[in-house]
Amino acid sequence: MVFPMLYRTVPKSGDRLSALGFGCMRLPSKGRSVDEERAIRQIRHAIDSGVNYFDTAPVYHFGKSEQVLAKALEGGYREKIRIATKLPHWEVFEREDMDRILNGQLEILRTDHIDYYLLHSLAGKSFRIMKDLGVLEFLxxxxxxxxxxxxxxxxxxxxxxxxxxxxAYDWDFCQIQYNYLDEKIQAGTEGLKYAAAKGLAVMIMEPLRGGNLAGRTPGSVEKIWAESPVKRSPAEWGLRWVWDHPEVTVVLSGMNDEAHIDENIRVAGEALPGSLTPDEQALIGRVRDEYRRLMKVGCTGCGYCMPCPAGVDIPGVFSSYNAHALFPHDPAGKFQYIGRHGGLMGEKTAAGLCRQCGKCAKACPQHLPIPSLMKEVSREMEGMMDIAVPVMKGGLWCINRAKRVKRFFLG
Incomplete structure (x- = not known):
C-alpha cells in the first residue's frame, strides 16, 4: 500500500523535505556488521515512498553507514534525495583537517556535494575550539x-x-534532540522556537529516545495509552507529538525494521502541525508525568547548576542516567553515555569528574543532592569507561588511517 508523504519547507532556501527523515545510525545488522542487502532494500523502499532526507555520519557503524548509503543511492536514487552528513569535530586539529574529512566523505558517498552538512554534536566548548580553528570560514x-x-x-x-x-553564524539548519520527555533537556522547546524564529530549519533526532518510547513500555504507561479511544502504538503517539510542532522541519527515525518503516511513513503522511486534540495532548502529558515519576533523578534540565567547575555536563548526565533507569535492558543507554560524556566524541563530561565542591547543589531549584548523585551515576554508568573509550577511539583511528592509506595508493 502506498501512503502519501507530507513535506515541510526549509525557510531560507525553500527546499521541500519529507516530514520523515531516515536516520542511518541504526541500520539492520548481520553478525557484527551492517546487513547491507537489507539496509539497501529498506533505504530504496523509503525513497520510493517519498522520504527524501537521509542522515548519516562517519562515526555511525564505524564508517559503514556512509558506505552503505552510497551503495543504496546507485541507479538514480541519489538524484531523488538530500544527503545529510557530519564533520566530526573530535577529529579536527587544524584547518586542513576540515577539507580532508569533507573531501573524503564526498568520495565515500560518491557524490560531488553534500546537501546538508553539519558540525557534529556541538556544545559550548567544542564550538569555541572549532571556531578558533576557522570552521566558519571553512563552511x-x-x-x-x-x-x-x-x-x-x-x-x-x-x-x-x-x-x-x-x-554565531548564518546557519541554514540545526539538529536537536527532542521528544515529549525532553522538553527542557538540552535545547528543548525554548531552543526549538528560538532557532525557528531565526529562520533555521530544525531537524529532530531521538524523537523516541532511541526507540525506548516505542518498544516495551512500563505497565503503568501502557494503562494510560489504553485509555485513549483512538488506538495508536507508543511510537505513533511519540512521533505525532513532535510533528505537532510547526517549528519542526524533519523528524529523523533510526529505522531498521520493515514494519516500523511503513508505520512511520503512514504517520508522516497524516501528522499535520496542530493536529493533536487537547485531550490527546493531555493524555501524552500524563504519560510524560508517569515516566518522570519512574525516573531516578528529578532533574528538569534547567541548567542552573551549570557551568560545572570540573567540566561535568550535569543535566546531560542525569538525562542519560534516567534513560538507563527507565530502560535498563537496553545496552545502547550506556554506549550513548560513553559517547556523549566519556570523551569518545569530544571533551569528557562524565559524572566521575565531579570534585564534590557542592556549587551545583546550592544552585539547584529542585534541591537535588547533586554531588552524592554524581557518585551514584559514576558507579552505575562508568564501570568500564576508562578502558572502553581508548579502545573505541583506537578502532576509529584505525578505520580512518586505513582510508587515508587507501586514498594514497589508489588516488
Missing amino acids: DAAKTDGRIIHAGFSFHGILDDFKNIVD
Whole structure:
C-alpha cells in the first residue's frame, strides 16, 4: 500500500523535505556488521515512498553507514534525495583537517556535494575550539565552491550555548534532540522556537529516545495509552507529538525494521502541525508525568547548576542516567553515555569528574543532592569507561588511517 508523504519547507532556501527523515545510525545488522542487502532494500523502499532526507555520519557503524548509503543511492536514487552528513569535530586539529574529512566523505558517498552538512554534536566548548580553528570560514568556502549546499550543526549541550551557536553564524539548519520527555533537556522547546524564529530549519533526532518510547513500555504507561479511544502504538503517539510542532522541519527515525518503516511513513503522511486534540495532548502529558515519576533523578534540565567547575555536563548526565533507569535492558543507554560524556566524541563530561565542591547543589531549584548523585551515576554508568573509550577511539583511528592509506595508493 502506498501512503502519501507530507513535506515541510526549509525557510531560507525553500527546499521541500519529507516530514520523515531516515536516520542511518541504526541500520539492520548481520553478525557484527551492517546487513547491507537489507539496509539497501529498506533505504530504496523509503525513497520510493517519498522520504527524501537521509542522515548519516562517519562515526555511525564505524564508517559503514556512509558506505552503505552510497551503495543504496546507485541507479538514480541519489538524484531523488538530500544527503545529510557530519564533520566530526573530535577529529579536527587544524584547518586542513576540515577539507580532508569533507573531501573524503564526498568520495565515500560518491557524490560531488553534500546537501546538508553539519558540525557534529556541538556544545559550548567544542564550538569555541572549532571556531578558533576557522570552521566558519571553512563552511563559507565549501558553500562557495559547491561541496556543501546547506550548513548546520547538531547539538548536545545546554540552552545558553545553543543560543550562542545559533547567533554565531548564518546557519541554514540545526539538529536537536527532542521528544515529549525532553522538553527542557538540552535545547528543548525554548531552543526549538528560538532557532525557528531565526529562520533555521530544525531537524529532530531521538524523537523516541532511541526507540525506548516505542518498544516495551512500563505497565503503568501502557494503562494510560489504553485509555485513549483512538488506538495508536507508543511510537505513533511519540512521533505525532513532535510533528505537532510547526517549528519542526524533519523528524529523523533510526529505522531498521520493515514494519516500523511503513508505520512511520503512514504517520508522516497524516501528522499535520496542530493536529493533536487537547485531550490527546493531555493524555501524552500524563504519560510524560508517569515516566518522570519512574525516573531516578528529578532533574528538569534547567541548567542552573551549570557551568560545572570540573567540566561535568550535569543535566546531560542525569538525562542519560534516567534513560538507563527507565530502560535498563537496553545496552545502547550506556554506549550513548560513553559517547556523549566519556570523551569518545569530544571533551569528557562524565559524572566521575565531579570534585564534590557542592556549587551545583546550592544552585539547584529542585534541591537535588547533586554531588552524592554524581557518585551514584559514576558507579552505575562508568564501570568500564576508562578502558572502553581508548579502545573505541583506537578502532576509529584505525578505520580512518586505513582510508587515508587507501586514498594514497589508489588516488
